[in-house]
Amino acid sequence: MxxxxxxxxxxxxxxxxxxxxxxxxxxxxxxxxxxxxxxxxxxxxxxxxxxxxxxxxxxxxxxxxxxxxxxxxxxxxxxxxxxxxxxxxxxxxxxxxxxxxxxxxxxxxxxxxxxxxxxxxxxxxxxxxxxxxxxxVSHNAVSNASIVGQSCRILTGSVTEKFGRAEVATNGASINIRVWAATPNTLGKGASARILEYEADTGRYQVAAEP
Structure with a gap:
């Protein structure tokens, strides 16, 4: 030692x-x-x-x-x-x-x-x-837009306007995406959120906590 x-x-x-x-x-x-x-x-x-x-x-x-x-x-x-x-x-x-x-x-x-x-x-x-x-793998805008409205699971400890990541289940596979949300919010690791919008210029999704 x-x-x-x-x-x-x-x-x-x-x-x-x-x-x-x-x-x-x-x-x-x-x-x-x-x-x-x-x-x-x-x-x-x-x-x-x-x-x-x-x-x-x-x-x-x-x-x-x-x-x-x-x-x-x-x-x-x-x-x-x-x-x-x-x-x-x-x-x-x-x-x-x-x-x-x-x-x-x-x-x-x-x-x-x-x-x-x-x-x-x-x-x-x-x-x-x-x-x-x-x-x-980066997905094109068509694929990205297609998951708007779906639910996702938050992977990071928190989600802010600057950063955040989430997982979306599609056709039996999972997609890891970049997300953001207005603060303050209750989103944390393992939380369920709804995808509201896709921003093509930043490649991120706006999410909000599930009701």
């Missing part, structure tokens, strides 16, 4: 340990409904790429597309990258670094371990992300 703690809070794992604490805190906020994990993402405009307009897509987004990390909320991608790279780096630091004599070789080896772990984490994250993409 002592060697694990030493590895987790010493170079190079300490860098990722700090980032992992931030990730844990973020998902705790998401769990209680204080943040919407899908609002922070990088939109990749493939039409702009086809038109050859490089100014319409960021360099970061192009790298994400090339590495196969697109199709899910960016917060999930970052969380997986940090978690996997932290696990790999901490394991290598605990078992390999103590075998190296001297301080300088340890620093060089630690840097190499960190870079290799990040590279391997990208590959593993891309493999994990691939089957998750179907959970975040």
């Amino acid at each position: 002592g060697s694990f703690m030493a590895a987790a809070f010493s170079y190079p794992t300490a860098i990722l340990s700090a980032l992992l604490l931030v990730v844990v805190f973020y998902w705790l906020l998401a769990l209680v409904g204080l943040v919407d994990f899908e609002t922070s993402g990088i939109e990749i405009d493939t039409d702009a790429q086809l038109d050859g307009d490089a100014g319409d897509i960021s360099v970061l987004a192009s790298y994400i597309l090339a590495m196969g990390l697109n199709g899910v909320p960016f917060s999930i991608v970052v969380s997986l990258l940090i978690l996997i790279s932290w696990t790999l780096t901490c394991t290598a630091a605990e078992w390999l670094l103590p075998l190296l004599p001297g301080k300088l070789p340890g620093l060089l080896a630690g840097t190499l371990i960190l870079l290799l772990s990040l590279a391997l984490a990208i590959v593993l994250t891309a493999r994990i992300v691939h089957p998750l993409r179907k959970l975040f």
Whole structure:
């Protein structure tokens, strides 16, 4: 246990340990409904790429597309990258670094371990992300408008004008949608709500508590 703690809070794992604490805190906020994990993402405009307009897509987004990390909320991608790279780096630091004599070789080896772990984490994250993409499929406006008037179940801890998520059952399958509601309201996780309107410009639905 002592060697694990030493590895987790010493170079190079300490860098990722700090980032992992931030990730844990973020998902705790998401769990209680204080943040919407899908609002922070990088939109990749493939039409702009086809038109050859490089100014319409960021360099970061192009790298994400090339590495196969697109199709899910960016917060999930970052969380997986940090978690996997932290696990790999901490394991290598605990078992390999103590075998190296001297301080300088340890620093060089630690840097190499960190870079290799990040590279391997990208590959593993891309493999994990691939089957998750179907959970975040965007539906066109016709399909969206068709569920107006139906009931849905709230998934987040609360629903405000800024964020909220709900689940709608359609033809035996469930659709995860973004919702909002005027506050104050009684909507919370597990509550039943009625879909009132679809906003095509924001891709969100206005909901209200069931009578």
